[in-house]
Amino acid sequence: MAKIFVVKTQVGQEENVANLFEKASKRTGKIYSILAPKELRGYIFVEGEDIDTIKRIVRHMRYAREVLDKDVKIEEIEHFLFPPSAVANIEEGMIVELISGPFKGEKAKVTRIDEAKEEITVELLDAMVPIPITVRGEQVRILKKEGE
Amino acid sequence: MKACRKCHKLTTRSTCPYCGESTSEHWQGYLIVIDAKNSKIAEKMGIKMPGKYALKVR
Numbered sequence: 001m002a003k004i005f006v007v008k009t010q011v012g013q014e015e016n017v018a019n020l021f022e023k024a025s026k027r028t029g030k031i032y033s034i035l036a037p038k039e040l041r042g043y044i045f046v047e048g049e050d051i052d053t054i055k056r057i058v059r060h061m062r063y064a065r066e067v068l069d070k071d072v073k074i075e076e077i078e079h080f081l082f083p084p085s086a087v088a089n090i091e092e093g094m095i096v097e098l099i100s101g102p103f104k105g106e107k108a109k110v111t112r113i114d115e116a117k118e119e120i121t122v123e124l125l126d127a128m129v130p131i132p133i134t135v136r137g138e139q140v141r142i143l144k145k146e147g148e
Numbered sequence: 149m150k151a152c153r154k155c156h157k158l159t160t161r162s163t164c165p166y167c168g169e170s171t172s173e174h175w176q177g178y179l180i181v182i183d184a185k186n187s188k189i190a191e192k193m194g195i196k197m198p199g200k201y202a203l204k205v206r
Binding site for chain 2: 002004014015018019021022025031032033034035036037038045047074077078080081082083116117118
C-alpha cells in the first residue's frame, strides 16, 4: 500500500532531489511518485511502499537531509496538486497594489483579466494619462473591491 | 523544459508528443510519476502514464 512521506531537502534543490529519487528508484523499486510543489521550499513528497527504502536512498543522496517519520494523507497535500489560479480572486474594477516590478507600490484599477495567461491589465491611479499595463496575477495585492 | 497545456507532461518540444497540444515555458510545480498504477497522487491527478509533469501551466 502506497504511503506519502516528507523528505527535507536543501532549499532550492527540490527538483534536483526529485530527479535523484527517480534515478535511485530504478535500483531500489518501491517508489511510485515524487512531488515538488512550488510553494514548498526545502521539502518534497515521496510516495512509496515503505519508509525504510526512502530512508536508505536519502542516506546516500546529496542535497537530501532527512525523512520525517510520520506519513501524510493524500487529502493533506491535495491543495498542492491543484494550485488555484493567480487571478482567481481578482475582478474587474478592483483596486490593487503592485507588489513587484517597476511600478512597485503604485495603486491601480483592474480593467481586464486574462484567465488563461493568469495576467491582468491595470491602469495606474496616480498617472496623468491612463496607460494600460499588463502584469502577472501574482504581482498584485487586492486593496479594495469595486463599490467598497 | 516546456509543459503541455492540456496533459501537463513535460517535454522539450513545442507541441506535446502525446496529445498534440501546444506547450508552454511558464509552468510551476514538479511531479514525477514512476508507477502510475500504485500511485495515489497519479490517481488523484488522473495520470495513467509514467513521466514528468507540471502541476500548473500558464
